[in-house]
Amino acid sequence: MKLARFGRAYMRIGATNYSIPSSDVPISPLFTCGIVLTPFKGQQLPQACFRQEEGVRTCKTVGSKPSAPRPFDVIEGSRRLSVGPRWRGGPMALVVSHQSALEFWRRAPESVVAAALAELRQCGTPQLRVCDLQGGSKPSPVEAQEVANLFPCVFTGNLHVLVGTSAARVRRACIVSHVGAASYPPGSFVRIASGAWVASPELCFVQLSQKLSLARAVELGTELCGRYRKDSRQEKGMATAWPLATPESLACYGEQAKGIYGRKVALKACRYTVPSSRSPMETAAYMLFALPRTYGGRNTSVPQLNERIDIPAEVRPVTNSRYFEADLLWPQQRLIVEYDSKQEHVGSERIARDAVRKNVLTSMGYTVLTLTTRQLFDYGEFCRFARMLESHLGTAPSRGAKDFAPEQRALWETLVARSSLSSQRERAVRQGRSGVWPPSV
Known part of the structure; x- marks a missing residue:
């Protein structure tokens, strides 16, 4: 296995290389298939083991047998180099699922997520039952705590796990168990540590x-x-x-x-x-415009999110850029909607840059509409903007068409109005017990 680092940390997983910014190191303890972070340059390592030093994982060459003690199970040869940290309490089998799996994919370090995705896409799991992974045993609080300790500040509530049978369900303060389906398609689970799996x-x-x-x-x-x-x-x-x-x-x-x-x-x-959405508000704007009216949208054609628009060579000196990315683009109508969350708090330099961008796009034949946070969060202003957009796209409802105003108001409240309240609650959580596990009862 060839290892290299040229100003960045690199991982090699099977035949795929993943580049990770050096700021991502140290990483959380996830090694699912030959993941190596190393300062060596192009060095060939026939055998390797990992050691942990001041929270940073490095790699060292070993002889015919790995040096002891070692905190990781290492498999030599073409098979997996490492399957994660050893458990203090012996063999375990937890399958993290539902809300806890979403927390893992949302909150785990990016290097950990990249490694898990690489394992999933290259190896994954065949069609199987939960008991094939979990063994039919009941999950215990000790096992749940071990998983939570591996990924600090990732799991903030009860740990949701899958069990193979109803008899394996448990009623514990820190565990929520779900009985798995009869079988799961290939690629349903990925190993995140020795004896621990997470739903894809x-x-x-x-x-x-x-x-x-x-x-x-x-x-x-x-x-x-x-x-x-x-x-x-x-x-x-x-x-x-x-x-x-x-x-x-x-x-x-x-x-x-x-x-x-x-x-x-x-x-x-x-x-x-x-x-390709870049933020929850971009997602909300897309849904409010493009979903069918029966679901509360405006039934525009589906836009492309953050689509690249190449700039002609003769205009590039003006913009100092080779391309723009349009927040929401309707290519056939050559219409762009830019969501600007900072328009009320920008300086003259930003205003000038945005003006140049808009002028260049206009010269290329695009119509650019700007949706501000104030417009998005005020339902009356948003409706006026939506009617203007429908006029440009030619999708305004005909006279006598069924009125879907209640559905449209309900969708706006779901995606926008309630999201501001959610942000306040999240800020309160961050100031309180965010990242604490197990949760208080």
């Missing part, structure tokens, strides 16, 4: 859709396929990240997920799930 983003989406409205399911699916994660620990309530799934992977998994609760809503939500 696709399975997590199906599981959570069971208790979500269609609007909330579309919102979750667009987040999983987007470039952000909701995270109450962050100042803005979100963090920038790479997509966990694609609309196609969600739909493909949903087709195979027969017998899993939530499949029907998940498949319906996949029809309206789009990739």
Whole structure:
């Protein structure tokens, strides 16, 4: 296995290289298939083991036998190099699912998530039953605490786990157990430590859709396929990240997920799930415009989110950029909606830059409309903006058409009005016991 680092930390997983910014090191203890972070340059390591030093994982060459003691199970050769940390309490088998799985994908370090996704896409799991992983044993609070300790500040509530049978369910203050389906499609689980598994983003989406409205399911699916994660620990309530799934992977998994609760809503939500959103408010704006009127939207054609628009060479000196990314783009109508969350608090430099951007796009034949936070959060102003957008797109409802104002108001309240209250609650949590596990009863 060749290892390299040139100003950044690199992972090699199977035949795939993943580049991780050096700021991501140290990383959380997840090693699922030959993940190496190393300062060596192009060095060939026939055998390797890991050691932990001041919270940073490095790699060292060993002889015919790994040096002892070592905190990780290492498998030599072409198989997995490491399957995670050893448990203090002996062999365990926990399958993290539902809300806890979503917390893992949202809040775990980006390097950990990248490693888990690489393992999932390359190895994954075949079609199986939960008891094939979990062994039919009852999960214990000690095991749940071990998993929580591996990923500090990730799990903030009761740990949701899958069990193979009804007899394996437990009633504990810190564990919520769910009886698994008869079988799960390939790629449903990924190992995050020795004896611990987590539901894949696709399975997590199906599981959570069971208790979500269609609007909330579309919102979750667009987040999983987007470039952000909701995270109450962050100042803005979100963090920038790479997509966990694609609309196609969600739909493909949903087709195979027969017998899993939530499949029907998940498949319906996949029809309206789009990739590349950069924030919850972009997702909300897209849904408010593009969902059918029966679901509270404005029934515009589906826009492309953060689509790249290349700038002609003769105009590039004006912008100092080779391309722009449009927040919401309707390419056939050459219409762009830019969501500007900072328009009320910008300086002259930002105003000048935005003016140049708008002038360049206008010269290229695009119409640019700006949606501000004030317009989005005031329902009257939002309706006026939506009518202007419908006029540009030619999708305004005809006279005498059924009025869907109640549904549109309800969707706006779900995605926008209540989100501000949610942010206040999240700030209160951050100031209180965020990241504490197990939760107080």
